[in-house]
Amino acid sequence: xxxxxxxxxxxxxxxxxxxxxxxxxxxxxxxxxxxxxxxxxxxxxxxxxxxxxxxxxxxxxxxxxxxxxxxxxxxxxxxxxxxxxxxxxxxxxxxxxxxxxxxxxxxxx
Amino acid sequence: xxxxxxxxxxxxxxxxxxxxxxxxxxxxxxxxxxxxxxxxxxxxxxxxxxxxxxxxxxxxxxxxxxxxxxxxxxxxxxxxxxxxxxxxxxxxxxxxxxxxxxxxxxxxxxxxx
Numbered sequence: 001x002x003x004x005x006x007x008x009x010x011x012x013x014x015x016x017x018x019x020x021x022x023x024x025x026x027x028x029x030x031x032x033x034x035x036x037x038x039x040x041x042x043x044x045x046x047x048x049x050x051x052x053x054x055x056x057x058x059x060x061x062x063x064x065x066x067x068x069x070x071x072x073x074x075x076x077x078x079x080x081x082x083x084x085x086x087x088x089x090x091x092x093x094x095x096x097x098x099x100x101x102x103x104x105x106x107x108x109x
Numbered sequence: 110x111x112x113x114x115x116x117x118x119x120x121x122x123x124x125x126x127x128x129x130x131x132x133x134x135x136x137x138x139x140x141x142x143x144x145x146x147x148x149x150x151x152x153x154x155x156x157x158x159x160x161x162x163x164x165x166x167x168x169x170x171x172x173x174x175x176x177x178x179x180x181x182x183x184x185x186x187x188x189x190x191x192x193x194x195x196x197x198x199x200x201x202x203x204x205x206x207x208x209x210x211x212x213x214x215x216x217x218x219x220x221x222x
Contacts, residue, residue: 031208041146041198043213050208086152090208095140096165097211099152 003027004089014108019074021103023087032059032070033088033097043086046072049050077107111135113214115201121220122191130186130217134203141184142177142204142211147197155199158184166174191221 004025013019023032033045047054047061049070052082054061058077063070088097089109114133122128134141142153154168158178169175173192178184188195198218202211 033211035213041216041218043200043202045210045212048208048210053182088152094165095157095159095167095204095206096142096154097144097152101151 002101003098004100005089006085008103009101010104010106012108013107015078015108016017017077017107018057019077019105019107020036021082021085021105022086023070023072023100024054025068025070025087025089025098027089027098028092029089030092031090032063033090034070034072035086035088037084037102039083041061046085048090074105079107082106113203113212115199115214115217117217119218119220120213121222124193124221125190127187127189128163128219129178130188130192130219132184132186132197132201132203132214134182134184134201135212136182137205138203138212139181139206140204140209140211141178143184143186144200144202145197146200146216150197152200155186186221191219193221195219196221 007022010096033052058075060073072104084102086102087100116131141158146152157165159179160181173189176186198216200216201214204211
């Protein structure tokens, strides 16, 4: 079993829908990262959180430390949100990231 | 300001040749990371530098892989005697030390023929 599991692996939705991507981890962490990778490969950091909730525009990330679970939400989804979203755990006492397999999101107009 | 840069952006090499991949981190970032993304696979950690030291090399797949960092800045990942399974996108990232956002470079796409 991977240390970081994401679901779903693929998600297709219509423009405007509310999107949720889930991430569960089995290790102790110092932080949980959400990354976005567009076709063409560039990786952008969306959020880094160690507790509670963060919001940036239409994106919201939450984490429940006790349940070892995080979610990424996208409100009013748009075709430009189409990308691979990657959850990554920063291992407690270490700097490296351990990655989930990614969720490929496609938003149709 | 300038982000993380990597060179070359693409590298095609013959099996058995050595290659060097370069990473220029964001100025002031003491932590530097190398990751690899193979075709159709997820991201995997290779090595982490704090300053010029590498306290975590646990992800290097074999002794053909090595890396160094000089002046607390530029890092070079060297792959000796390349094999076809080394074909992947090699990504560099940098951050401040601790639980901080990591900033990724554009990657070097390595193809071993």
